[in-house]
Amino acid sequence: MKAAYFDGSKILVTHDYPDPKQGETLVKVRLAGICGTDLEMIQGYASYTGVLGHEFVGEVVKSSNRNLVGKRVVGEINAGCGRCQMCTTGLERHCTERTVLGIYKRDGAFAQYLSLPEKNLHVIPDSVSDEQAVFVEPLAAAFEIEEQLKIDINSKIAILGDGRLAQLIARVLGINHKNMACFGRHQNKLQLLSKLGVQTKIGILPEDEHTFDVVIEATGSESGFLDTMKLAKPRGIVVLKSTIASKNKLDLTPAIVNEITFVGSRCGPFRPAIQALASGVIFVDDLIDSVYPLDRLNDALDAARDSEKLKVLLKP
Template sequence: MKALHFDGKNLKCMEDYPKPQTGEALVKVSMAGICGTDLEILQGYMSYEGVLGHEFVGVVVESQNKDIVGKRVVGEINVGCENCDSCKKGMQRHCPNRSVLGILNRDGAFAEYLTLPERNLHVIPDSVTDEQAIFVEPIAAAFEIKEQISLNPGWHVAIVGDGRLSQLIVSVLKTSCSDITCFGKHQKKLDRLAKLGIKTKIGIQSNDKFSFDLVVEATGSNSGFLDSMNLVKPKGIVILKSTIASKENLDLTPAVVNEITLVGSRCGPFRPAIDALATGIISVEGLIDSKYPLENFKEAIDHAKNSNILKVVLVP
């Protein structure tokens, strides 16, 4: 089959990559989104080698569960061993023996086919298009914030970053909090949020410092973390929502002095994300900038790296 394989240094489109073996559900990939994590992996994050990609929608072509064959699905990316204490507590995403689609010990979605256990798959309703469905995984990651902390509707909330994930985080938090400000660097991206009624700013002003109850960092950069620490009130909360491949040192002194609660946040629940798309609570209109066939991956990756672009999609 056709697949994009990363050997730790180079990304190549292989025409004869082995088709996944059965034993799990076999999914024919319809489209897959290029995520910030994919770009970080190409820079050395997780030391991953294999087929990239974890945001996808596809059709089940083989499964022991005949009810889902022929159905459109998305998939939770963490596959636990089901035997350890974490898995027995329902925390498969923290299983020490887990594999992660396109990230850790499991080939991903930048291919014609992928496999996942049936328990990881979620059927997509007809009211949700493929173009919407590829956002289920990052929307679920945004919903994880609501699982981790109890949001106060009266909080002043800041989102640091204006990219793909930030846009979705804003949409999710907007369902609980009315006072949200997004700090970014790209006017086009901020304009989209402004149309949703979100306050937007380029750069931090003196009156912004130490004025937010909750700050969500979603830039994937050291500077974004430092900005977050400058925005959050003493005894406030900072949600760390992005991975950073940089090995530069970070000064955590402000977190100690100001008694900041730092919350790491990763994957989240798929069902609320699917329901939010199906009911129209969350809109992803205007997020997809372009689609590329798999063999045009170099152009697609370069396009996705452009700071003015929100989402690039690969079509196997």
């Protein structure tokens, strides 16, 4: 099959990549999204080799469950062993034996086909387009924040970043919270948030420092972590969303002095993400910049790296 294979140093499209393994549900990929994690992995994050890509929508072509065949699906990316305490308590994402689609020991979505266990798949309703469905995985990651934290309705929230994930986080938190500010660097991206009623800022001013109850870091850069220290109140909460290929040491002294609580946050619940798209509570169409065929992978990656762009999709 056609697939984009990353050998640890470079990524190339090949037309004779092995088909996905037998014994799982086989999915023909209709669209895949390029995210910040994919770009970081190409730079060395996670030391992965294989097919990248974990945001996708596809059509089931083979499954032990006949009712799934022909259905459009998205998939949860963590596949656990199914036996350990983490798996039996619903935390497969923390199973020590897990594989992760396009990230760890499991080929991903930058290919014509992928495979996942049936239980990982969610059927997409007809009211959700393919382009919208690609956002389910990152949108679920945005919903995860309030799964982990019960944020008080009156809390003052800062979002650092104006890119793909930050946009989704602002839209999800905006359902229940109005006292939010988004700190970014790109006026065109911040304008999308301004239209939603989110206060936007370029740069941190002295009057912003140490005034926020909750700070969510979604910049995809090292500087984002340092900026959280400027914005969080003493004893505030910092939610870390970025996965960054960095070899630099970060000074945690300000976090200790100000008794900051850090929350690492990754994957989240798919059902509320799908429901939000189907009901129109969350709108994502304005975040899509372009769609490239897999044969133009390098052009797609260049576009995804462009700081002025938001979501770039691949069509295998």
